[in-house]
């Protein structure tokens with residue numbers, strides 16, 4: 001885990017899951033943006049800040065995915081931090097079983113779904129945020145970035161936008177193949193909004209800090225749009241007989257050469273692909289009918 005200074009008072013810990021860090025002018029307050037996957041990541045962060053004599057007083061969690069707040073419990077146990085999170089995401093951080101529950105389509109999750117990648121330890125949240133400013137750290141601006149998660153927020157400070165998982169870095173975009181989202185239209189709106197924000201650079205949750213962020217964000221838009229259009233093609237090709245949700249997921253995983261080996265990994269792809277199906281249903285480009293106990297999706301052309 002490398003500790004990188006981006007500009008005066010803006011830093012990030014570069015890792016598989018990036019952790020941002022900012023410090024105010026008189027060095028009386030320092031804020032971590034996300035906490036990494038687990039206590040081992042958090043331990044390294046605390047040690048590094050301590051050795052650089054940088055303050056740690058605030059912890060901001062961008063969204064309730066276990067790889068972003070799994071280290072937060074350890075931080076709260078060892079440092080007196082004021083913890084801030086967006087509304088709704090905060091409910092999951094306090095009740096982290098909700099993540100494997102929603103990935104299990106509402107059922108109580110199988111034991112194998114209750115691992116550190118899908119369920120972080122529960123944390124305390126001291127302050128809720130919405131878009132605007134923070135009561136306890138007025139130097140930052142919070143930016144609403146939904147789509148990847150329900151109510152994700154990023155942090156804008158000193159010319160750097162910590163964008164969480166609103167977009168993936170160029171180096172990891174191809175690797176993810178079908179990036180995780182929960183809402184296609186909100187995700188595209190967020191990406192368009194990010195392109196309009198004028199900053200020196202952006203730190204994505206996964207991937208490198210980037211100054212040419214408009215190009216990377218455009219790549220993210222193109223990938224998402226091509227996934228929607230692949231799903232649309234699969235539905236159109238199913239003709240008058242239609243296709244089930246599960247078979248759409250299967251066709252997409254085959255097309256993108258993704259082979260999830262367990263239900264946890266499968267559920268992440270299913271959720272992402274369902275976001276695109278839902279988008280087509282919302283737009284009325286596709287319709288569904290429950291036949292023989294199976295929800296079957298048809299192209300809108302077969303609406304009869």
Ligand SMILES: [Zn+2]
Pocket residue numbers: 063065068148149165
């Ligand atoms: Zn995430």
